[in-house]
Amino acid sequence: xxxxxxxxxxxxxxxxxxxxxxxxxxxxxxxxxxxxxxxxxxxxxxxxxxxxxxxxxxxxxxxxxxxxxxxxxxxxxxxxxxxxxxxxxxxxxxxxxxxxxxxxxxxxxxxxxxxxxxxxxxxxxxxxxxxxxxxxxxxxxxxxxxxxxxxxxxxxxxxxxxxxxxxxxxxxxxxxxxxxxxxxxxxxxxxxxxxxxxxxxxxxxxxxxxxxxxxxxxxxxxxxxxxxxx
Amino acid sequence: xxxxxxxxxxxxxxxxxxxxxxxxxxxxxxxxxxxxxxxxxxxxxxxxxxxxxxxxxxxxxxxxxxxxxxxxxxxxxxxxxxxxxxxxxxxxxxxxxxxx
Numbered sequence: 001x002x003x004x005x006x007x008x009x010x011x012x013x014x015x016x017x018x019x020x021x022x023x024x025x026x027x028x029x030x031x032x033x034x035x036x037x038x039x040x041x042x043x044x045x046x047x048x049x050x051x052x053x054x055x056x057x058x059x060x061x062x063x064x065x066x067x068x069x070x071x072x073x074x075x076x077x078x079x080x081x082x083x084x085x086x087x088x089x090x091x092x093x094x095x096x097x098x099x100x101x102x103x104x105x106x107x108x109x110x111x112x113x114x115x116x117x118x119x120x121x122x123x124x125x126x127x128x129x130x131x132x133x134x135x136x137x138x139x140x141x142x143x144x145x146x147x148x149x150x151x152x153x154x155x156x157x158x159x160x161x162x163x164x165x166x167x168x169x170x171x172x173x174x175x176x177x178x179x180x181x182x183x184x185x186x187x188x189x190x191x192x193x194x195x196x197x198x199x200x201x202x203x204x205x206x207x208x209x210x211x212x213x214x215x216x217x218x219x220x221x222x223x224x225x226x227x228x229x230x
Numbered sequence: 231x232x233x234x235x236x237x238x239x240x241x242x243x244x245x246x247x248x249x250x251x252x253x254x255x256x257x258x259x260x261x262x263x264x265x266x267x268x269x270x271x272x273x274x275x276x277x278x279x280x281x282x283x284x285x286x287x288x289x290x291x292x293x294x295x296x297x298x299x300x301x302x303x304x305x306x307x308x309x310x311x312x313x314x315x316x317x318x319x320x321x322x323x324x325x326x327x328x329x330x
Binding site: 015036039041045049063066086094095152155160168177178 | 232233234235236237239240241243244245247248249250251252253254263265266267268269270271272273274275276277278279280281282283284285286288289290291295296299300303304307313314316317319320321322323324325326328
């Protein structure tokens with residue numbers, strides 16, 4: 001378990017380097033870049049925010065995309081709270097480390113003691129490495145000069161794609177992803193910066209509504225068939 | 231200044247979501263429709279962000295070296311390459327196509 005926790009920590013912590021470079025390339029200062037990793041500490045939201053700021057969106061629409069990406073951490077917290085059983089005093093501190101990787105490691109453990117240990121080791125390793133590598137990346141970006149010449153502007157979307165890929169297991173997820181892509185590309189030329197991504201978020205409720213209706217339709221047909229057989 | 235506002239709002243909002251999950255009684259957000267929506271929202275956003283940061287430049291739709299880099303990254307994902315390899319492949323291929 002300790003090896004799992006350290007492995008996850010090292011792999012993801014290192015991608016903080018890509019974040020540092022991307023953020024510096026997007027025009028954020030060293031202090032701003034490091035503040036994001038220290039205070040936000042959830043990678044997808046950070047990449048989304050610097051991408052939106054680079055595109056020139058206003059601060060609130062830029063933050064909104066990052067904010068919606070952060071909603072999933074609330075659901076990790078829900079599943080973790082019973083397992084970890086942290087006291088009221090520890091919760092506000094532990095909350096900062098509730099992210100994809102710490103949740104994956106902690107939820108894979110069978111008892112409270114190892115779950116707490118996994119959560120703490122992964123959280124600590126990730127936090128230290130993510131912030132250190134952000135700093136190195138941001139410093140490195142200025143040494144590299146034009147980050148686009150090094151292809152580093154492809155790091156952000158590649159991170160998104162790598163996070164997205166394991167989520168595309170079933171057809172509703174694929175439909176949402178496809179509709180999201182379509183919406184953002186259609187909206188990009190006509191809506192102000194930052195808004196197209198928020199418009200694309202509508203793909204989730206739309207597909208959920210359509211899927212729910214067709215699923216109910218099928219159930220209804222099955223019910224009537226069974227009723228006829230009966 | 232605008233950047234600091236965005237950082238502050240994002241940090242506050244993201245922390246609030248994390249704390250909310252740990253603090254509300256289990257079951258409060260466990261309605262199936264809420265859970266399904268919470269699972270699908272990141273899918274929509276990540277897909278949109280991938281497409282936006284690959285195929286747009288400002289308000290224009292473009293097809294440039296990044297598309298090749300992301301295509302290579304997609305191939306790496308299909309071959310089950312680890313996270314860091316996927317990102318590295320995207321960066322290297324994008325840089326290589328730009329030198330052509």
